[in-house]
Amino acid sequence: MRKTLLPFEANLFQPQTSELDEWRARLDTRPLVRSWDGRLRRDLEAEAIAASTSMEGVPVTVEEVRRILAGDRPARVSAGDINLVRGYRGAMEYVQRRADDRTFEWSAELIKAIQDHVLAGDYRKGAGRYGTGRWVVDSASGELLFTPPADELVPRLIEAVCTRMNEWSAHPALQSAWVHAATAAVHPFKDGNGRTSRVLASLAMYRGGFKRPEFCSLEEWWGWHKSDYYAAFRC
16 A cells, blocks of 8 residues: 555645635635736735745845845845845746646656746756755754755655645645645755745645635745744644
8 A cells, every 4th residue: 555645634624625715716706906906916926935035044025025026136135135036936937837737747847847946047056956965954043953854765755745746636725735845844955945845835726726816925924933834844
């Protein structure tokens, strides 16, 4: 019998997933002036990027992210950090394009491509390829959070993640949470694992029809609750 990676009881979350479905129905039929909708999306995008990159030690504010995405180069932000902000946006735009692809499949190459976008193609940081000598630390305190699986296990574990996602018919929110946790737990890359996992979570929501930013821009909440966020991986 094949062992399930990170098993859990999906039916335990029926009340929460039903509530999400109700909110999606409400928001999908809510009239909203187009200019307001565009502004909301831009604001949530900037907040999500600032939070997710800051969690990984990139010190940028929401306002600085807004300026960077508009083509500006804030004096306080290094060129490398500007590239990472643009890279995260590129990763989000990439998964939004892929979400509706009729030939879409979860694959190792998809995950590598997302991580490559996240790191803005920086080869020195291991963009687009599995890493070696990996570990997970809190970027602020330097605390060792956990030691990932051995390097030689990474390809097989990522294939297991992709197989589960391709075969699974669970609610999109459960798929989103699971692929986020599973990819972060495998921690396949030298850098960009957290951001890649969070982008994958958004991709799972997009694939399930939850495309409004209210459902997919959770990074700010995670950033405000970092202790709870990291504690959730200690399982």
